[in-house]
Amino acid sequence: MVSARVILRTGVSLTTLDPKHVHDSQRVARVIDALREMGLLLNQGTAPEPRS
């Protein structure tokens, strides 16, 4: 349910965040931002800076 919620609001599937995709830090950041806004991160640290 949380996974579907994240995909619908960010367009990013949690299942695509495997090692071959994690270089795309903008996508990671969007997922982290969504999870943070939902208060679901145990560690409320900042999202990684997107790579240019």
Next chain:
Amino acid sequence: MGKDIRSAHTAATDSSAAADALVAQLAGEAPVAIVFFAAHQHDGALISGRLKQAFPDATVVGCSTAGELTQNVSTTGTVSLLALGASKVRRAAGALARFDTSVERGIQEATASLSRALDVNLRRAAPDRFVGVALVEGLRMSEEAANAALGNVAPLLSFVGGSAGDNLEFRVTRVYCNGEASDHGAALLLLDAAVPFVIGKTCSFEPQSAAFKVTRADVPARVVYELAGRPVLEVYAEAVGKKPHDIGSDVFMTHPLGLMIDGAAWIRSPQQVLPDGGLKFYCQLDEGTEVHVMRSTDLVGETHAELARVRAALGGKLSGGLAFNCILRRLELDDKKLHGAFLEAFHGLEMGGFHTYGESWLGHINQTLTGLWFA
């Protein structure tokens, strides 16, 4: 003796007469919650207030529509409702979320009110006991923000519902709660269920193409400009086997885009081709989203299958519920003269619902039937 789940419907065109007819049909009931759906010509605030007056212990929410539903009728220009009694719902609370300042603030204030009314922390509430209904104004493109705000407040709870309509006039849509009305907000209902329930979501589409990534979009405007790095219309037309200049609403109806999650399609329906080459949708598509061009299947058959799945999920005990059916599905039913066959899926149930300007569950979706179904 009440049935504790009961639909009602009236074709009375005068709102006061309609309210009287609905109250009369609920004689003997003691509803905890009433969800009503009124054609846009009706004074929904009056109907809401009269239902509240007749059933002061009930929480009454509703909205304007693009058509009204019960298990017996699928029509326009009327009023339908579903009343839920204590054997289905222990307690209920309603609130009008006003979006005048911001959608997020409106949702925060309304959900705080729901939380106080039922003395429950929405972050900790059991998702198999508490469930919400969200009826969102349907013309101001607030649904994504509303669903995101609901997700922030209650990430593990479901709020299911649809966007208010005005039967394709596209002038104003309204939501109602206990006699109040808003044309820029959402009516929220929180239920403390006394019986098992399930959320239903179904659509009649399957992927026709491989997935394309959205590579350029104006997300707030719900416009896509590029798929897979190419002009969206070129890619879309190729996928449906047409020339770009042949693309129009008839093609959109049968070939929306679909975001596939665990094998299930979450539909994003095109609305129109823009002069700047963009494709405007009825919901947002973020850049990076992977979508398939879909093809339509069997709307009636899929609806029957959905109700069979719902019944099985409730261990065979399905008494009825709320149905939120997309206006585009209604138009398909109109075109193919299939309303009767569609309604047969709800035979023997007590169902109240409406034809929507979009469906809500976890996010904002299109060309879908969402529902809240009770054992």
